[in-house]
Amino acid sequence: MNTAPTSAASTASATAPYLSVNNVEVIYDHVILVLKGVSLQVPKGGIVALLGANGAGKSTTLKSISNLLRAERGDVTKGSIDFKGARIDQMTPNDLVKRGVIQVMEGRHCFGHLTIEENLLTGAYTRSCSRAEIKRSLDLVYTYFSRLKTRRSSQAGYTSGGEQQMCAIGRAIMANPEMVLLDEPSMGLAPQIVEEIFEIVKDLNSKEQVSFLLAEQNTMVALRYADFGYILENGRIVMEGEAKELATNEDVKEFYLGLGGEGRKSFREVKHYRRRKRWLS
Amino acid sequence: MQFFLEVLIGGLLSGVLYALVALGFVLIFKASGVFNFAQGAMVFFAALTFVGFQEVLPGWTGLEEGGSAVFWLAFALALVSMIILGILTEKIVLRPLVNQPHITLFMATIGLSYLIEGIAQGVWGANVRGLDLGIEDVPVEWLMESSNILVSKFDLVAAGIAGVLVASLALLFQYTKIGRALRAVADDHQAALSIGIPLQHIWVIVWGVAGFVALIAGMIWGARNGVQFALTYTALKALPVLILGGFTSVPGAIVGGLIIGASEKLAEVYVGPFVGGGIESWFPYVLALLFLLVRPEGLFGEKHIDRV
Numbered sequence: 001m002n003t004a005p006t007s008a009a010s011t012a013s014a015t016a017p018y019l020s021v022n023n024v025e026v027i028y029d030h031v032i033l034v035l036k037g038v039s040l041q042v043p044k045g046g047i048v049a050l051l052g053a054n055g056a057g058k059s060t061t062l063k064s065i066s067n068l069l070r071a072e073r074g075d076v077t078k079g080s081i082d083f084k085g086a087r088i089d090q091m092t093p094n095d096l097v098k099r100g101v102i103q104v105m106e107g108r109h110c111f112g113h114l115t116i117e118e119n120l121l122t123g124a125y126t127r128s129c130s131r132a133e134i135k136r137s138l139d140l141v142y143t144y145f146s147r148l149k150t151r152r153s154s155q156a157g158y159t160s161g162g163e164q165q166m167c168a169i170g171r172a173i174m175a176n177p178e179m180v181l182l183d184e185p186s187m188g189l190a191p192q193i194v195e196e197i198f199e200i201v202k203d204l205n206s207k208e209q210v211s212f213l214l215a216e217q218n219t220m221v222a223l224r225y226a227d228f229g230y231i232l233e234n235g236r237i238v239m240e241g242e243a244k245e246l247a248t249n250e251d252v253k254e255f256y257l258g259l260g261g262e263g264r265k266s267f268r269e270v271k272h273y274r275r276r277k278r279w280l281s
Numbered sequence: 282m283q284f285f286l287e288v289l290i291g292g293l294l295s296g297v298l299y300a301l302v303a304l305g306f307v308l309i310f311k312a313s314g315v316f317n318f319a320q321g322a323m324v325f326f327a328a329l330t331f332v333g334f335q336e337v338l339p340g341w342t343g344l345e346e347g348g349s350a351v352f353w354l355a356f357a358l359a360l361v362s363m364i365i366l367g368i369l370t371e372k373i374v375l376r377p378l379v380n381q382p383h384i385t386l387f388m389a390t391i392g393l394s395y396l397i398e399g400i401a402q403g404v405w406g407a408n409v410r411g412l413d414l415g416i417e418d419v420p421v422e423w424l425m426e427s428s429n430i431l432v433s434k435f436d437l438v439a440a441g442i443a444g445v446l447v448a449s450l451a452l453l454f455q456y457t458k459i460g461r462a463l464r465a466v467a468d469d470h471q472a473a474l475s476i477g478i479p480l481q482h483i484w485v486i487v488w489g490v491a492g493f494v495a496l497i498a499g500m501i502w503g504a505r506n507g508v509q510f511a512l513t514y515t516a517l518k519a520l521p522v523l524i525l526g527g528f529t530s531v532p533g534a535i536v537g538g539l540i541i542g543a544s545e546k547l548a549e550v551y552v553g554p555f556v557g558g559g560i561e562s563w564f565p566y567v568l569a570l571l572f573l574l575v576r577p578e579g580l581f582g583e584k585h586i587d588r589v
Contacts, residue, residue, distance in 0.1 A: 068475055071379050097477025109472035111465045113583050122465045125458065126477040171476060 017082075018044040018211065019065070019101075019179055024079035024089075026057075026064050026235075028072065034060045036235040037079065040213075042179065047205050047212045049222040049243065052232035058215035059106055061232065062181040065213070066103035067093050083179070097126045100178035106187060106215075108164040110171075112157030116148050119156050119167050123174030134174075140208075141170040144200050162193035169197070173204065180204075182214040186221060194218065198225045223247040287430050288550050289543055294436035296542020297443045298505075301498040303519040303526065303534040304447060305491045310528050311454070312463045312487040313375065314470075315386040319394035321516025323492060326366065326401040328499030328508045331359040332412050333405040347413075356496075363492025366397070371484040379480065380470060398513060407510065412503040439501045444535075446497060450490070451531045463487060467529070521569035527582020536580060541565045 019042040026035040035057050042048045050058050063069045064076050067089070081089040083101055096102070111119050120141055124134045142149040145166040151159055156167055165185055172180055182201065186194040202225050204210045216222035223229055229246045231239040239252065246252050302324060309317040317323075334355035339346040344354070374389050418435040425431060454460040466473045466483045474480055499508075502515055518541070526537025549561040578584055 066475065068471065071471060071474055092479070093474050094477045094479040102477065103475050105472060105475050109469050109475070111468040111472065113468050114461070114464055118461055118464075121458075122461055122473070122478070123476050125462055168472075175476060 017041040018046075018084060019213065020082045021061070021065065022080045022082070024061070024064055024081060025077050026060050026069065026074055027077050028074040030075075034074070034235055035064065038232070038235070038237055039079075040230050040237065040240070042211055042213050043228075045205070045209055045211055046228060047201070047214065047226045049219075049226035049229040050213060050215045050232060051217075051219050051222060051229055051246075053217070056232040057235040058232055059183055060235075062103055062183050062213065062215055064089070066096060066101060066181055067091060068103060068105075094126060097175050097177070100176070101181070102172045102175050102177040102179070103181040104168050104172045104183060104185070106183040108161070108168045108187075110156035110159075110164045110167045112155065114156060115153050116156055116159065116163070116167055117152040120148070120170050120174050123171035124176075126175055137174050137176060141173050144173070144204060145170050162189050162197070165189060165193075165197055166200070169200070173208075173210070177210060179211045179213070182212055184215055184217065186216060186218040194221055201225065219252070220247075283429060285547075287432070288546050290430065290432050291436070292543035292546030293539050294433070294440045294542070295546070296539040297436075297440040297535070298498070298501060298538075299515075299518050299522050299541055300447070300526075300535045300538025301443045301494065301501065302515055303522040303538055304443075304450070304531065305494045305498065306516075306519055306523055307526075307528065307531055307534045308450070308487055308491045308494065311467045311531075313386070313484055314383055314467060315375075315390060316383075316528070317491070318387065318390040319370075319397055320491070320495065320519070321513040322394040322397040322401070323363070323366070323495040324499040324502065324516060325508075325510065325512040326397050326499075327359055327363055327492065327496035328412065328503035328512055329401045329405045329410075330362050331355055331496065331500055332410045332503065332508050334358045336410075352415075359496055360493060363496055364489040367488030367492045368485050370488050371481060375484055376481065394513070398510070402510070409507050409509040410503075412500065412508050414500065414504045416504075418505075435504070442497065442501070446494065447531060447535050450494075454531060459483075459486065518565065521565035523579070524569040525572050525579060527579025529583045530579070530581035533579055533581030541568065544568060 021038060021040050023037045023039050024035055025033070025037055027033050038057065038061055040048070040050070040061075050061060052058050060069070060074065063072070063074065065081055065088075069075065076089050080087055083099065088096060088099070088101065091099075111122065114122070117138070120138060121134070124137060127134065142152075147163055148166055148170055151163055156164060159167065169180075169182070169185070185197050185201070189197070198221060201212060201214070205212055214222060214226070223243045223246055226243045229241065229243050230237050231246070231252065239246070239249075241249070302320065305320045305323065306317060309315055309320070335351060338344060338351050338355055342354075344351050370393065374393055375386070378386055378389060416435045416438050418433050420431040421434050421437060454463060462473070462478050462483055463486070466478060466480060470480060473483075498515075499512065502512055506512070522534060522537040522541050524537075525540055526533030526535070545561045545564045548564045549558070553560045572579070
């Protein structure tokens with residue numbers, strides 16, 4: 001399990017940035033400043049984790065890439081987003097999916113009244129290829145998510161949370177993407193299911209060469225499966241590094257894993273310390 | 282017994298026409314979650330546009346008045362107008378309101394209905410017009426001879442057209458890629474957007490199809506009652522149909538229409554005399570009210586799925 005990610009990471013670092021977000025500022029409703037200049041890169045074939053607390057701007061970052069922001073009255077007001085050397089920040093989600101960038105939204109968002117299989121088939125909407133090819137993709141998804149195959153004819157609304165998350169990821173895979181933006185896949189799921197899903201993500205990454213940018217609150221799990229991580233706070237990247245380094249970094253441990261050395265700190269102290277630290281760095 | 286059958290069949294056939302109007306509501310509700318209050322106005326607009334073109338075309342093109350060439354050309358032009366109306370609705374009304382609460386969209390369609398009525402009458406005038414489809418409103422002969430039951434030929438043909446329309450729409454929704462995308466959009470706008478389904482295209486398609494259905498409904502209703510402003514109120518008869526059949530089901534619209542049509546006629550004939558008549562106009566609403574108490578999602582409507 002450990003050999004695949006390192007090889008993927010090393011080949012990735014050799015190539016130029018694949019997806020790059022440059023100094024992006026996002027404003028909702030013309031007044032609410034959510035991202036204050038976020039920059040990050042995802043290498044080809046990499047898994048990059050975007051970590052941070054509630055409201056830090058993780059989802060907004062993903063949505064600014066997939067351009068689902070517009071539907072929520074958000075706008076990228078500064079900066080640029082490039083994918084494979086082309087600017088993508090003005091493209092519609094439809095164009096982006098055709099180019100290979102697709103987002104799996106937070107909270108799964110399956111089509112409740114459609115069956116699992118119909119859900120998966122809608123994922124292939126943007127592809128103009130033969131039925132045989134779509135059938136092949138469907139079989140591929142079923143090999144990765146064998147649970148979905150057994151539930152293929154049940155309405156998605158009646159399946160379990162884990163199955164819905166798998167359905168949402170499978171649906172995105174049906175679009176034959178190169179880059180999946182995965183928003184909070186662990187939300188509301190049992191730890192066992194979370195592991196199962198992350199294992200599948202890792203598999204998809206190493207066997208199907210799909211790159212992932214994943215936003216997670218579950219820092220520990222995310223850093224175990226990612227190659228690289230960014231930590232977002234109040235709409236700014238405050239720290240970045242190799243996943244392994246981040247996982248052992250004392251600050252990260254303290255603030256995001258809750259593994260502080262010298263007992264519990266009060267919120268006020270922590271905030272104070274954090275703020276000072278940011279000014280200096 | 283023979284009289285009962287006559288009333289029943291007459292009721293069922295008029296029910297098909299209610300279903301036709303209800304179908305327009307279902308299409309738009311299914312795909313965009315919007316209860317389109319403007320559907321009645323669209324029926325009116327479609328019928329008036331068709332009749333209007335039928336009047337002016339002989340003058341413009343020199344075609345023979347009342348000929349089949351004029352009929353089909355007027356039909357085509359009316360259809361194009363409905364599709365353009367659909368596209369404009371999407372561009373001007375729906376697109377700026379993506380992801381707004383349903384009530385906002387509903388209010389927008391109320392405004393839209395006034396706009397459409399106004400435009401229709403502004404362009405074509407407010408006179409009552411006759412519409413001749415070339416189908417006679419006479420009893421079907423073989424039925425009359427064999428079992429002595431009077432059934433209008435017009436009603437039968439109209440029901441046939443509606444039946445074909447419904448069957449093809451049901452198939453479209455269930456088995457095609459577009460149909461699947463339509464249902465997906467109905468379930469969750471944002472998720473549909475996230476997997477690259479272009480909402481705009483879908484809405485244009487839906488409003489276009491709803492316009493087509495409105496045109497057919499308008500032509501049939503117009504041929505029965507004359508093309509006039511009151512056509513917009515036929516849409517109100519679609520409400521109990523929808524409540525009975527379910528807002529999201531194409532077959533539901535049909536079954537609901539049949540039940541409403543048959544029951545209102547039967548009630549008028551058999552219950553009416555005891556309460557002084559005039560039941561027909563309010564009986565469907567009472568039925569709908571009772572239905573809401575027992576089965577609010579309708580006979581075929583989708584149950585609201587909640588995770589607990």
